[in-house]
Amino acid sequence: MATFVDRYPDEAAVVKACLTVSFTALAIGAFFGLVQALHRTDYFRFISSVDYYTVLTGHGVLLALVFTIFFLVGLFTWAVVQSLERPMPDIRLTWAWFGLTTTGAVFAAVAILAGLIPSIDMSADVLYTFYAPLQAHPLFYIGLAMFIVGTWLAGADWFLAYRDWRGDNPDERIPLQTFMVLTTMLMWYLSTLGVAVSVVVFLIPWSFGLVETVNPLLTRTLFWYFGHPVVYFWLMPAYLMWYTVLPKLAGGRLFSDPLARVVFVLFLLLSTPVGIHHQYLDPGIAEGFKFIAMTNTMFLLLPSLLTAFTVVASVEHGARQRGGKGYIKWLGALPWRDPAFTGMALAGAMFAAGGFSGMINAGMNINYLIHNTLWVPGHFHLTVGTAVALTMMAGSYWLVPQLTGKRLYSRPIGLLQVVMWFVGMVFMSNAMHRAGLVGIPRRTAEPQYQSFDFNAVIGTVGELQAQIALGGTLLFLSVVLFVFNILLSAIEDPIENPVDDSLPAPLSGASGSPRVLDDLRLWTAIAVVLVILAYTLPLASIVGDAGWFGNVPGVPVWVSANVEALGDLLREVVA
């Protein structure tokens, strides 16, 4: 039986290239994470607290944008090709978007990493949330713009493949994996308009000095217009694997194809008009608009709860097919020996915890308690840091053999790796949440205020620091094991059938569901209307208050020569 690489060798080469970039970013970003964990907790410091922000930016950008999105574009290419059962329309276009996206990512990474080398007058220590007034080197913004345009072209490539397929299959329902890819990309097109406008119209001219000032609230709002939907851009590849691969690994079939489609439609509709919930403490946005964003955000719980039901039902079905019985005992019949299954299952379990802490973030009043504290990284290390990252690593144990035609080097090492990630994240995120509750801030190398001690409600702050350092170390070791396992898998000898890559049909297929679910134009139109309703008035108000280009000169983080001038600028911004 031929596997993916035998059927589509050109596409497999592109997917492998995407995963190579993704895992390289993962390795560097994970090392930066270890440095941060040990530095902040004061266990081991070998960089200055100034360089901490370079490392922090590198960690955020390399993991949250490069690792996740390169995995996504690889996975989505695989999903489109194998679910439409045809190669990409023009492999040159596929390589073109890969080249553009990679070049953009390298530009951004160079601008960030140059901050560690004092002799190079270039830096981009603006953190992952790269809005004004912190100003990065122009190369950083140019790289980001190329990266985003690259993902747009990737989406265009998948839509072209779908168009060709539709021409040959006018009456067929869209295959589920392709449906997931297309709805996710429609959401991405809609949401990246904000960051594209922010980067191209405001940040690039501003970083080049073509315009002198910027409106920080406008760039913040445009960033968060994109900054929350990007969360679902990370999450949708994980959902794709939970819905279509995890049931198969469990020995069963997807419980309901129509429910999966409903979930992806809901994410297309609801992901974008919620970004203002990241700005509850921003002055200049009326409370009413924030309330609307909160309400929209709470609606997003619906597709997540639908997913919890559908995926668990599918996994239970698999367990019962394997002889599992009883209310709880069926869990014992699941294939825990398989690192791909165990990793995805553990990731899903932790996503539940991340969802609950996310409800705290989303609540307007209770958000004030944890805003800008360690609670927030505690939350997103459960969501993007585990639900997404662990699913991607676990999924790789099933996906990579299809792309290489070689067996996985070691399943026991894979199992140890995913369990180690789970344990490390339990230690680290639990401590971060608890530290956030007592007000310990995020985004700082020196979290302690002078003449003030944080008092943990339960235990001590020292215990929380120890948990963070231990958790961060385990997470780094887990990534080392992952990279080691994948690298050694790459040098195995090819075999005929390295993995069973067939995907069984759902228990409840698409044929019985309303065809309107596949009407992508309708859902896109509704999503656009919702965005217009949520954002027109807030944006008009922000521009009305301070103008398009505002009156803030900015704080260039790469000007290293004149500290006094930098101080003046800071005072001006604060004033």
Add this chain to the structure above:
Amino acid sequence: MTLSRAQLLVLVAFSIPVAIELRVLFGFFGIDLPLVAVVAFEAVFLLLIAVAYMVGAEPKSATKH
């Protein structure tokens, strides 16, 4: 009940959040559980899992053929 090594590993992993959150749980009732009590709980839990694994393990001769 027989436990495989993979199940043993997953059970051990799941015991850690339970142990960590034990203090929070007791905290809800105004009881300040000391760290050493959590460590003792985890040790007992691990011991029980190990016993369950060894009791349920098939004899070596049964796996040879």
